[in-house]
Amino acid sequence: MKDTENVHLKVQELCDCFATTDPLKEMSELKNDEDTQESALKWLALAALHGVNSNAKKISIKQANDGTVSVVAEYRDTNIPSPGADVAESIFKAIRQITHIEDKKGKSTLALGIRDSSLELKISLKDKEDHKKLSIKFP
Template sequence: MKDTGSLHLKVQELCDCYATTDPLKEMSAIKNDDDREEAALKWLALAALHGVNSNAKKISVFLSDEGTVTVSAEYREAVLPSPGPEIGQSIFDALGRITHIDIEEGKGKTPLALGIRDSSLELEVKMKAKSGGKKISIRFPE
């Protein structure tokens, strides 16, 4: 009889091991793994990481009677905590200085490369005037 507690521990260890990777990229390569049990645990760890990183509401795996597998995810919207009026204004000022978008004009769009650990991410920063104020949007790559 296998100790299922050790499987849980293994998933946790794999979560730690893959915490700094791109979970979706790693998940797409799993079908080439030779060890099916290890690959299944790795997939579970990567699915958990992706769910946390992407604010997923639910990740579902469907196995049909014919043996085909489909995976889907639902994501939830999230309201982030407000930084308050003083820091909020400083955010606009800082992004204006970093991106050279004219804050006073109230509109503009530019890419922003951001280095994280040993990789980089290209964001799109967009500012536009809205009735009663202005809005900055930071779009993340798909």
């Protein structure tokens, strides 16, 4: 099993790497990546950057049991690009690894350093019978 701090550190490094890019454009290309674990970490970093840049209140990713994935950013309730089923599955695994949320439902804080600033995101996970959902709330 990978060290949790390394996964968290990798997300922070990716935030720094993608800080000057267009997060939505980069997110739209992730479902084509072959390395779903790396793509999941990129998606988390890009979601954080998009949320900060767009003054989002919350970004949620929902995956139904049939693999259908939807992502909604709450500022104008706008859909943002889906990472696809395989990457979404890896996103849920990565966030559980970082936050140590092991129950079907849980909340945690995720501290991210982005360039010369720091940010505390509120993470919420829910596993239900027909879907699972990850919400990232921004300060």
